[in-house]
Amino acid sequence: MATPSSYCVKIDTLRTKFLPLSVHSSICNRRSPLQTLIPRRSSIKLRLKLSTHSDGFGIHYNSPKTLTRTLVVRADANQHHTHDHDAAVEVSKDNGSSKEDADLEHKRKSGQLAKRVVFGLGVGITAGGVVLIGGWVFSVTLAAVVFAGSREYFELVRSRGIASGMTPPPRYVSRVCSVICALMPLFTLYKGQIDVSVASAAFVVAMALLLQRGNPRFSQLSSTIFGLFYCGYLPSFWVKLRCRLLAPALNIGVGATWPTLLGGQAHWTVGLIATLISISSIVAADTFAFAGGKAFGRTPLTSISPKKTWEGAIAGLTGCIVTSVLLSKVFSWPTSMLSAIGMGFLNFFGSLFGDLLESMIKRDAGVKDSGSLIPGHGGILDRVDSYVFTGALVYAFVRNVLPLYGV
Structure with missing residues (x-):
């Protein structure tokens, strides 16, 4: 040579x-x-x-x-x-540089995964403790989550992607609505029903928008009223489910050994068990859907969220129902397997619909995450979107469909 x-x-x-x-x-x-x-x-x-x-x-x-x-x-x-x-x-x-880039990308994704796991475990353990305590601790924690989520929602409404096609509400109105949404879980705890309060709040907000200076727009009214419904009213059903269904769950093994100082047998109510089963089923649905979509996902589910597939959805539904049935056997509630399967279906479809709705809002806003409050997970809405509708669905199911609340 x-x-x-x-x-x-x-x-x-x-x-x-x-x-x-x-x-x-x-x-x-x-x-x-x-x-x-x-x-x-x-x-x-x-x-x-x-x-x-x-x-x-x-x-x-x-x-x-x-x-x-x-x-x-x-x-x-x-x-x-x-x-x-x-x-x-x-x-x-040359493969050398591409390998170096791949190593850097792998390290970045590994770091993100580790961060997601650490904060996910922390949030999960904290949420489990809050659900077990219930009462004002549960309601105040939910109110804080609702306030943060409503702030993210109104920021999405004001984002360039959505605001380019509609007029967002003024900032003072969105801030007042965030406070109203945060108060709804507390009103639900002490009053039980908040229908009149929500209607009154919606009326006041609508009048504030109509009497503002400038040219009021219907898009301002619709986005604001939907924010009250989506961020405040629907999450309040979790308080109804956890804190207002006080019928004791009979024949539950863990209740017999539960310390008297922590409430004893009476602490394990239908509301507590229904909340635990619902939250666990939603976590299982998300986990199984992610794993199933990664392993077998081929057919897109919807254009709203391109990463979701029919294979992942079927895996998520299976995991949700199996978790609901297994926990019903552990807690001896509900006594009917058909009722446990029905809860699994409601939890899955409620979580899927909530996830897709938030994805639609983010898509129109032109953002990937609703916020950056939780490291590695995005914003509050990114984490709780699956829970927005399920509380209302499960509460209605237990209260109106199950005879004697499933006992």
């Missing part, structure tokens, strides 16, 4: 985007100490360097926006001694 100084490379064309990159080389017998090539176009800050290999030679290019990459040139052995004519050579990207 000839010495490195016997090769010179002539760059015919370079594109701003490096892939695909093609170069033509002229192999000549001039003894040129050519080692570094700089493109003639000053707008492209690219530096090429030659290096010899046993079966050819390589080109290294450096760019401020990219890592150092290697281009390997394969030259035919007969072309090594060609003196007067040009020979076209194909240039391919």
Whole structure:
């Protein structure tokens, strides 16, 4: 093979985007100490360097926006001694840089996964303790979550993607609505029913929008009233489910050993068990849907969320029903397996609908996450979207469908 100084490379064309990159080389017998090539176009800050290999030679290019990459040139052995004519050579990207990029991407995803797991476990353990305690602790915690979620909702409404097609409500109105939404779980705890309160709040908000300066728009009214319903009224059904269904769950083993200081047997009510089963079923549905979609997902479920597949949805439904049935056996509630399966169906479809609704709002807003409050998980709405409708569905099911609340 000839010495490195016997090769010179002539760059015919370079594109701003490096892939695909093609170069033509002229192999000549001039003894040129050519080692570094700089493109003639000053707008492209690219530096090429030659290096010899046993079966050819390589080109290294450096760019401020990219890592150092290697281009390997394969030259035919007969072309090594060609003196007067040009020979076209194909240039391919070396695997070294792509492997380095892949390693960096893998480390980034591993870090995100670890962060998601740590914070997910922390949130899950905390939520489990809050559900077990119930009462004002449960209601105040839910009120804080509702306030944060409503703030994220109104920020989405004001985002460029949604606001470009409609007029968002004024900031003072959205802030007042966030406070009203946060008060709804507390009113539900002490009053039981909040229908009159919600109607009164909606009337006051509507009057504030209609009497504002400027030109009131229907989009302001519709987005605000929906915010009261979506962020405040629907989550309040979890308080009704956990704290207002006080019928004791009979024949439950854990209740017999529960400490008297913590409420004893009476602490394990229908509301507590229904809440635990619902939350556990939703977690199982999300987990099974994610795993099933990763392993078998092929058929898109809907254009609202392209990552969701029918295979993942079927896996999520199966996991939700199985979890509901198993926990009903553990807690001896509900006594009918058909009722447990019905709860599983409601939990799954409620969680799926809530997830898709939030995905639709984010899609129109043009954002990936509703916020960044929870590291590795996004915003509050990203974590609780599956729970918005399920509380109301399960409460209605237990209260109106199950005879004697399923006892």
